[in-house]
Amino acid sequence: MTQTAGQGSGSDVRATAFVARYVGDVVVTMDEDRRVYQPGVLDVVDGRVAWVGAATDAPAAAAVERRIGGLLMPGLVNAHGHSPMTLLRGAGDGLPLARWLSEAIWPREARLTPDDVWWGTQLGCAELLRAGVTTTCELYLHSRAVADAVLAAGIRCVLTPGVFDLPGAGPDSTWQRCLEDAAQLHRELDGRDGRLVVGLGPHSAYTLPSEGLTAVAEVAAQLDALVHVHLAETSAEDDVVRARHGCGAPEALARTGILDCRVLAAHAVWVTDDELDLFARHGVAIAHCPQSNAKLGSGIARVPAMLARGLRVGIGTDGPASNDNLDLWEELRLAPLLARAAACDASALGTVDALRLATSGGAAALGLDCGSLVPGRVADFVRVELEDAAFVPARSHAELLTLLVWAASSRLVTDVWVAGRQLVSDGVCRSVDEARARREVAVRSQRLAGG
Ligand SMILES: [Zn+2]
Structure with missing residues (x-):
């Protein structure tokens, strides 16, 4: 798979808005052309993708840059x-x-x-x-x-x-x-x-x-x-x-x-x-x-x-x-x-x-505009840990996608964003009190079962 130039939504957006820039070892876009960038950059403005592409092509922007490594892909x-x-x-x-x-x-x-x-x-x-x-x-x-x-x-x-x-x-x-x-x-x-x-x-x-x-x-x-x-x-x-x-x-x-x-x-x-x-x-x-x-x-x-x-x-x-x-x-x-x-x-x-x-x-x-990392679409994305046996060897982008399906699993998802807002970090869901939810569900399930 060839690397292609990145796609942007215009410099005006980046010049006038706060940009959150994420740099990953790999960015899998799931766009029409199945573009994969290695390493790749994902710019997010106001909860939407503003730019995605190869790190070497990334435009100058007033961005807060997070070099988070791993594989970034749509949620x-x-x-x-x-x-x-x-x-x-x-x-x-x-x-x-x-x-x-x-x-x-x-x-x-x-x-x-x-x-x-x-x-x-x-x-x-x-x-x-x-x-x-x-x-x-x-x-x-x-x-x-x-x-x-x-x-x-x-x-x-x-x-x-x-x-x-x-x-x-x-x-x-x-x-x-x-x-x-x-x-x-x-x-x-x-x-x-x-x-x-x-x-x-x-x-x-x-x-x-x-x-x-x-x-x-x-x-x-x-x-x-x-x-x-x-x-x-x-x-x-x-x-x-x-x-x-x-x-x-x-x-x-x-x-x-x-x-x-x-x-x-x-x-x-x-x-x-x-x-x-x-x-x-x-x-x-x-x-x-x-x-x-x-x-x-x-x-x-x-x-x-x-x-x-x-x-x-x-x-x-x-x-x-x-x-x-x-x-x-x-x-x-x-x-x-x-x-x-x-x-x-x-x-x-x-x-x-x-x-x-x-x-x-x-x-x-x-009928939603999520599911791919394309400028203008909502910034719903996840980071997958690449430092794992599941991704060895991956000698090409095609092999990497193969391993993503056949060898990876949810245990390698470390971070998750919805509309640019991070909800999971280091594998922990930050937006839900999960321990309390487990307790509540366990007790309520007993009642529902009639027990
Ligand atoms: Zn059903």
């Missing part, structure tokens, strides 16, 4: 998660999805309070940030508490309040009430701190009636909000969807107008070629959750077929009760591993393609 983007489920971690192991939900998850969720969800989200944010995840797309209950917790933690978040009738949670938890609350939250908090985007999270076609999906589509169109929905996660859910809607889930979403919105579909494991073509026509984005799908025995989504159709694809941890952690580096490896194993083809999903899923691909799926 990872978690395209599908339920981080408050740290409260339910480990519940229902060994059950298939339908029984896992009805026997282990929904009874606990019916007992949740907003305070529980706040602490569960705080712990989830700390875990995500320490793993180098700077953006997370969340779908859950008690969404105001989720919003408060992610804003306090400093992480970037696409929050899509869950819309469905939660079994056993009483008359206040109808899909109609959920939808009203979600629309209200959008009006109040969308765009807050430049880090929070509020969409809508209709849980799935199997937990909502057709009129519910139609109502979500109408509200989403009014608000121009992202619609985040579970879709075709297991083969078994198809029977339930057909009984409820008279057709499969993709068709049900199309008939009710959901697919005319901006849609992020989580899982999409059990979809036909025709259904993938339908998604391509409607610009549906996919959140691929390989580890959750493997743990629940749901199957392997056909990511190469999605990418071949030009679909935007990101990767997600799903909730920590079906994973059971929030370490997106594991998905970064598992996505190409499963794609290659399923196809018996080592070229089924390339290394850089996998990195794209975890960074710029996830950002595109969510």
